Amino acid sequence: MRHVLNAQDLPADARVLLDRPAIDAVLTQMAAEIQAMAWPRDVELPLADRPKPWLCGIQRGGVALAKELAEVIARDYGWTPELGAIDVTLYRDDTWLKGPRAVEGVTRLPGDVSGQRVLLVDDVLFTGRTIRAALNVLMDFGRPEAVRLVVMADRGGRELPVAADLTGRKLDVARHESAELCVDGQNRLLSVIVRPKNP
Amino acid sequence: MLPQVEPGQTPGTDTLPQAPQEPLRHLLGLEHLSAEQINSILDLAAHMKAVNSRRIKKLPTLRGVTVLTFFVENSTRTRMSFELAAKRLSADTMSFTASSSSLAKGETLIDTARNLEAMGPDIVIIRHSCSGAPALLARTVNCGIVNAGDGSHEHPTQGLLDIFTLRERLGDLRGKKVAIIGDIAHSRVARSNIFGMQKLGVDVHVAGPATMLPHAIEDLGCTAWPRVEPAMEGADAIMMLRIQRERQGNDLIPSSHEYHRFFGLDEQRLKLAKPGALVMHPGPMNRGVEIAPEVADGEQSVILQQVENGVAVRMAVLYLVGASRGLEPQG
Amino acid sequence: MTEKPLLLRQVQIFDGEMVLNGAVDVHIADGRIAAVGHGLTVAGADVIDGYGKILAPGFVDLRACAREPGDEHEEDLVSLSDAANAGGFTAVVVNPDTTPGNDDHAVTELIRRRAREYGHCDVMPQGALSHRLKGETLAPMGEMSEAGAVCFGDGDRPMTSPRLLRRALEYARGFDRPIFTHAIDPDLAGSGTIHEGPWSTRLGMRGIPAAAEHVIVARDIAVTQLANSRLHFARITTAKSVALIRAAKAEGIRVTASVTPWHLTLTDAAMVDYDVNLKLIAPLRTEADRQALLAGLTDGTIDAICSDHMPVNIAGKALEFDYAAPGAIAIQTALAQVLACVRAGELPLRVALNALTAGPRRVLQMPSARVESGAVADLTLLDPQAKWTLDAQTNKSKSRNTVLWGQELTGRAVLTLFHGKVVWRA
Incomplete structure (x- = not known):
């Protein structure tokens, strides 16, 4: 995730894949799909008793995304999802390659995760390694009823058998490029850009 | 109750300022760490502390890493705190307590260390009665070395957990006055705290009978007093050091009774400090010698929080040293 | 004597007091200096170019x-002789604290005979002052x-006993012999291992206060005056000791003093790495002390530089600082160490060389050595610019306990003659 002051203030080599109007459209569509999402135990439970899923964003872009998704759900469907945040720094599989790194954000769940429906929210799905780590974080807090993966963009390039249950947009990004979510000072989503990877 | 400040966090957000994490090959002392390094360790410790409040108190971070506790001087508490920290990071732990039995057999520290190194630990946590032993080990074996207390030199994780506790309670430590009272000359806890706290802007005062104040202690930047009252006056925190019972009867103090009367912390003296000042002690305490029981158990005491924070701080240190090992050329 | 004659060409001579202007040739034959002059030629001589050398x-x-x-x-007397020769030394006073100690003429004779048999160095035993070195009763001096x-x-x-020292x-x-003492008050020094000062505090080491040395220097000066005898302070380390000795000499009290190359070149700040090879019986002191020692050497208060060579086996050094055996080997590096002070402008060359040649002879009241025709050829040819490294190839000692191990040094003896015999050649 990249902080920029305004939508125009981007690196010179960046190309915008999704601008704010496109993001608005994606959010609205994703909210609708979340609303319509089926869960394994739905058949056993009357509609009124079906628990509402938490939106747990992965630090840091996923947290910003989850917050805005929740706002759209509240606007369009009249309920406010509980928000959580998950940091995967201490669960990464490349600690031995990259050395120590600062923790990016806090891990905070709205309550006891056991029996909960959880939507794991991330901005850009790439190798799948972050999702593997995030699942492990979640499991270390308890045993959720079910976990679904929601991503705004899927750029391909999976290295682990991970697939999103809900994908906002599929993006065409080459291996040598990086796709980044841009947010402003208040962590509001601005755009998704693509640019050459840092050497 | 004092306000709790979550270290490093900007109010109203869930994200943290992104400082690059420098590798930490060894932790031999706080003297050579920068304020930024100390703060980044403490920021990490805050995350570790959150893990310690979960039902499943475990991180996979150091899976496959072997941590050896090598205690040539006995300290069950410190060893347990380190072992718990290592286990919570999923490291494998072994312990070797030597007292001085291996030395009695004519084996040198370097021989012992090389033997232990052959078992392939990634991190060696060493406690030793001789100052400088961890530095010797760091030069000798290819492992990350964590100093768990060496002679009268340093006890960096104790210093870090003390500073963590202060930061948790007082927030920004710049300009805060901390009094460290006791046998400064023989205290590694005092040295680590003097080095570490001053880097974060603390006004450190040390006090005790002048027999327990080492030569030129003020060269380290702190203020020294041969009586405790001026050090305690207006302090935000008072740290009492353990008076070693075995030192009584030698020439440093006449008696523990006299020590308590003139240098101990009781309710009366605590009033010299700021209202609500924190009372700290690295443990184990001699109740009735350096600290009165009602003060040790009083509401200003954070002594048990220090112990709790010790595990989190040691997790942070082990993570940093362990992960930095990954950057070393292997084989 | 069947040694081949030697001709040293174009050398500068240090006569014990100063380096003489101009290069000369020196002819050595039959254990003595045969001639000193310009343009000497000697048939069949081994010719050594001494240009730029002293x-x-x-x-x-x-x-x-x-x-x-x-x-x-x-170490043994052979390896010590070799190390001494490589360091430019042709005569060495050896300590009595061996096993058994040298408190008896039989041990003294053994040392003398062993060294004489090898014949590379004049090994001069320091006899014990007291029986079994216990400081209780006089040894048979x-x-x-x-x-x-x-x-x-x-x-x-x-x-510990000023009364025994007096006796x-x-x-x-x-017997016209000086008494050598190691000035330290063991009670005041306690269990200290390094100089008591900011560094001992910072490093958490037990300190030896400077006063532990100069209270004894003051005491021993008084006792020497009382006994009307000669006393040598073998290694002093503090500024106060220098001042006390300077005053005593001015009063005519017959005290002399020596200093080690370590104390001329290093201070307690060097202890920062807890290097056991800097654990010395006489600890490294402060920069002010170091400056006072240099000044004392320059004005003649301190008479000699002694190597304080103390070989310690690896088992004695592969230990924690507190447990490691004290001492460092230095007889081979002393010249290079002292020349570092000369290059830094801290010590005149003539003072440094005097403290290695004439000064110690004066302490022992030996005849002064001269580089002149007819003199016994105990000579050192030194190259102040030569670069070399003390390592497994060059080290002559059986031990390697020195911080200088593996470091490049500047200045060395390139040729050492003992009674005219080449005992060392770089």
């Missing part, structure tokens, strides 16, 4: 440990003097 009387070391008898795995002891002292053992000083007068 020819000095062989160095005399007032303090070294031979470890023989008893600890020959660390007369018999040891006859056997070759040149001075008396209890090595590194502190002299020793008085008794030694009859």
Whole structure:
């Protein structure tokens, strides 16, 4: 995730894949799909008793995304999802390659995760390694009823058998490029850009 | 109750300022760490502390890493705190307590260390009665070395957990006055705290009978007093050091009774400090010698929080040293 | 004498006091200097080019440990002789604290005979001052003097009894031998390992206060005056000691002093790495002390530089600082260490060389060495610019306990002659 002051203030080599109007459209569509999402135990439970899923964003872009998704759900469907945040720094599989790194954000769940429906929210799905780590974080807090993966963009390039249950947009990004979510000072989503990877 | 400040966090957000994490090959002392390094360790410790409040108190971070506790001087508490920290990071732990039995057999520290190194630990946590032993080990074996207390030199994780506790309670430590009272000359806890706290802007005062104040202690930047009252006056925190019972009867103090009367912390003296000042002690305490029981158990005491924070701080240190090992050329 | 004659060409001569202007040739034959002059030619001589090099009387070391008898795995009289020669020394006073200690003429004779048999160096035993070096009763100084002891002292053992010191000083007068002492008050020094100061505080090491040395220097000056005898402070380390000795000499009290290359070049700040090779019996002191020692050497208050060579086996050093055996080897590096002070402008060259040649001879009241025709050829040819490294190839000692191990050094003896014989050639 990249902080920029305004939508125009981007690196010179960046190309915008999704601008704010496109993001608005994606959010609205994703909210609708979340609303319509089926869960394994739905058949056993009357509609009124079906628990509402938490939106747990992965630090840091996923947290910003989850917050805005929740706002759209509240606007369009009249309920406010509980928000959580998950940091995967201490669960990464490349600690031995990259050395120590600062923790990016806090891990905070709205309550006891056991029996909960959880939507794991991330901005850009790439190798799948972050999702593997995030699942492990979640499991270390308890045993959720079910976990679904929601991503705004899927750029391909999976290295682990991970697939999103809900994908906002599929993006065409080459291996040598990086796709980044841009947010402003208040962590509001601005755009998704693509640019050459840092050497 | 004092306000709790979550270290490093900007109010109203869930994200943290992104400082690059420098590798930490060894932790031999706080003297050579920068304020930024100390703060980044403490920021990490805050995350570790959150893990310690979960039902499943475990991180996979150091899976496959072997941590050896090598205690040539006995300290069950410190060893347990380190072992718990290592286990919570999923490291494998072994312990070797030597007292001085291996030395009695004519084996040198370097021989012992090389033997232990052959078992392939990634991190060696060493406690030793001789100052400088961890530095010797760091030069000798290819492992990350964590100093768990060496002679009268340093006890960096104790210093870090003390500073963590202060930061948790007082927030920004710049300009805060901390009094460290006791046998400064023989205290590694005092040295680590003097080095570490001053880097974060603390006004450190040390006090005790002048027999327990080492030569030129003020060269380290702190203020020294041969009586405790001026050090305690207006302090935000008072740290009492353990008076070693075995030192009584030698020439440093006449008696523990006299020590308590003139240098101990009781309710009366605590009033010299700021209202609500924190009372700290690295443990184990001699109740009735350096600290009165009602003060040790009083509401200003954070002594048990220090112990709790010790595990989190040691997790942070082990993570940093362990992960930095990954950057070393292997084989 | 069947040694081939030697001709040293174009050398500059140090005569014990100063380096003489102009290069000369020196012809050595039959163990003596045959001629000194310009343009000498000697048929069949081994010719050595001495251009840019200084020819000095062989160095005399007032303090070294031979470890023989008893600890020959660390050093022996042969390896000590070799190391001494490579360091430019042709005469060495060896400490009495061997196993057994040199408190008896039989041990003195053994040391003298072993060194003479090898014949590379004049090994001069320091006889013990007290029986078993216990500091209680006088050792047989007369018999040891006859056997070759040149001075008396209890090595590194502190002299706790001023009464015994007085008796020793008085008794030694009859044999015209000085008493050597290691000035330290063991009670005040306690269990200290390094200088008590900001560094001992920072490093958490137990300190030896400077006062632990100069209270004894002051005491021993008074006792020397009382006994009307000669006393040598073998290694002083503090500014206050220099001042006390300067005042005593001005008063005519017959005290002398020496200093080690370590104390001339390093301070307690060097302890920062807890290097056991800098754990010395006389600890490194402060920069102010170092400056006072340099000044004391320059104005003649300090008479000599002694190597304080103390070989320690690896088992004695592969230990925690507190447990490691003290001492460092230095006889081979002393010249390079002292020349570092010269290059830094801290010490005049003539003072440095005097303290290695004429100064120690004066302490022992040996005849002054001269580089002149007819003199015994105990000579050192030194190259102040030569670069070299003390390592497994160059080290002559059986031990390697020095911080200088593996470091490039500047200045060395390139040729050492003992009684005209080439005993070292770089």
